Amino acid sequence: MAVSVKKQANALLAGVSLAAAASYPWAQGSVLLDFVHHTALAATIGGLADWWGVTAIFGKPFNIAAPGTDMLRRRYADLQEGLTDFVCTDLLSPQNVMLAVENESFARLLTEHFSEPQNVETARSVLQPLADEVLHKLNTQEAEKLLLAEVPRYLPSLHLSDILLDVAQRAIANNRLDGIWALLLAEGKRLLHCAEFTALLRGMAQRAEAHYTQDSILRDFFVSGEAEKLLPYFVEALERLLDDLGDGSSELRRMLDNWLLAKLEELRHDIAFQNWINDKAAQLVLDNALALRAELRQQNSDWLFALAQEKIAELAQDEDKLAQTDSVLKKLLAQALELKQDALRQLISEKLAAYPRDEVIGKLQAKVGDDLQNIRISGTVIGGLLGAVLFMVAAMAERLVG
Numbered sequence: 001m002a003v004s005v006k007k008q009a010n011a012l013l014a015g016v017s018l019a020a021a022a023s024y025p026w027a028q029g030s031v032l033l034d035f036v037h038h039t040a041l042a043a044t045i046g047g048l049a050d051w052w053g054v055t056a057i058f059g060k061p062f063n064i065a066a067p068g069t070d071m072l073r074r075r076y077a078d079l080q081e082g083l084t085d086f087v088c089t090d091l092l093s094p095q096n097v098m099l100a101v102e103n104e105s106f107a108r109l110l111t112e113h114f115s116e117p118q119n120v121e122t123a124r125s126v127l128q129p130l131a132d133e134v135l136h137k138l139n140t141q142e143a144e145k146l147l148l149a150e151v152p153r154y155l156p157s158l159h160l161s162d163i164l165l166d167v168a169q170r171a172i173a174n175n176r177l178d179g180i181w182a183l184l185l186a187e188g189k190r191l192l193h194c195a196e197f198t199a200l201l202r203g204m205a206q207r208a209e210a211h212y213t214q215d216s217i218l219r220d221f222f223v224s225g226e227a228e229k230l231l232p233y234f235v236e237a238l239e240r241l242l243d244d245l246g247d248g249s250s251e252l253r254r255m256l257d258n259w260l261l262a263k264l265e266e267l268r269h270d271i272a273f274q275n276w277i278n279d280k281a282a283q284l285v286l287d288n289a290l291a292l293r294a295e296l297r298q299q300n301s302d303w304l305f306a307l308a309q310e311k312i313a314e315l316a317q318d319e320d321k322l323a324q325t326d327s328v329l330k331k332l333l334a335q336a337l338e339l340k341q342d343a344l345r346q347l348i349s350e351k352l353a354a355y356p357r358d359e360v361i362g363k364l365q366a367k368v369g370d371d372l373q374n375i376r377i378s379g380t381v382i383g384g385l386l387g388a389v390l391f392m393v394a395a396m397a398e399r400l401v402g
Helices: 005-026 031-058 076-091 094-100 106-113 117-138 141-158 160-173 178-192 195-213 217-223 227-246 251-268 271-297 302-316 319-339 341-354 357-401
Strands: none
Touching (some): 005 357, 117 302, 141 160, 141 271, 160 271, 178 227
16 A cells, blocks of 8 residues: 555654654764764754645644644635636636637537537427427517507617618718619600500690680691690600709709708608608518517427528538638627626635635645645755755864864
C-alpha cells in the first residue's frame, strides 16, 4: 500500500528532528556528529516552518490562533468574491467566450444536430406540448379581444401616415417613380386607342357639334361632320401630353411633381387622412390576424416542425446563409453575455454560497494537499542542505581564522 505524501513529510520531519536531538550530546566532540546535528537541526527548522505555513492555510497549528492562521476560513468571503470575479471577468467574460467559439459554426452545428432523426424527435417531444399550448391560447376569444382592443390603440404611435408620406415624397423628389409612370403612361396610351375610348370621344364630338350648330343653318352647313375628323388629332395631342409626363426633365412633369409634393405636405397635417390610414392599417392587421387564427384553429403544431425541418435542410445546403445565420447567432450570444453578466455573477455567487464553507475548504485541501505536502518535504530537504553548507562554511572560516 502506497504511503501518502503527508505521511512521508511527517516521517521525514520526525526523522530529522530525532537526528538533531540524538546527535546533540556528542556534537561537540565529533566534527561528523556536529555536522549531522547542524544539518538535521536546519532541516527540522525548515520542515517545521513549512508545516506551520501549510497547516495555517486550512487550520490552526497547535490550535494557536496566531495572525495568518486558518486563512481560508477567515478570508472565505474574499475567496468567494475572488472566484466569482475570476469566472465572470476572466473565464466566462464575453470576450473570452466569443474568442473560444470564434472558429465554431453554430449554424452548421445546428443543421448537423437536427439532421439526425433522433435529435428531431427529442426536440419535438420537448417542444410540441409547448407549441400546442401556444396555439391553443391563440385560438381563444381573449386573444381576439386583445387584438381588437390593442391594435387600433397601438398603431397611431407608429405614425404610419408620416412614414408613407415621407416615402412618397422621397420617391417623387428622386425620380424613383419612373417605372410606375412608365406603366401608367403605357396603359394610358393603350386606352387612347381602345374601341370604348374611341366611341366615347366620338359621342362627345357629336354632342359638341350638335350643340354648336343648333339654331344655325350656316354653322350646320360648314361644321356638320367635321368634329369627328378632328378626333385623331385630339388623340395625338393626348399622346404627346403623356410623353411629356413620362419625361422626368419636362416642364409639365416638374409642375406635376411639385403639385404632388405640395398635396402630400398638406396631407401630413390632415387629421382625417391620418385616421383613415390608421383605420385601414388596423383593419388589414386584424383581418390577417383573424384569418391566421382561423387557420390555426384547424392546425396542430406538426406543421411548425415540418416547416422548421424544411428551413434547416435548406440552410444546410446554402453556405452564404449558413455564414449569415452563424453571424447572427454569435451576435445574439455576445449580446446575451453582455446583458446577463450581472445575472451570471449573482448565479455563481449564490452557488458558491450554497456550499458549506468547511466542505469547500475540504475539497480544496484534497485537491492541493499532496502538492502542499511536497512543499513540506522540499522545505525540509532545502533546510538541511543549507544547514550543511552553512556548517561547512563556518568550519572552514574557523580553521582559516584559527
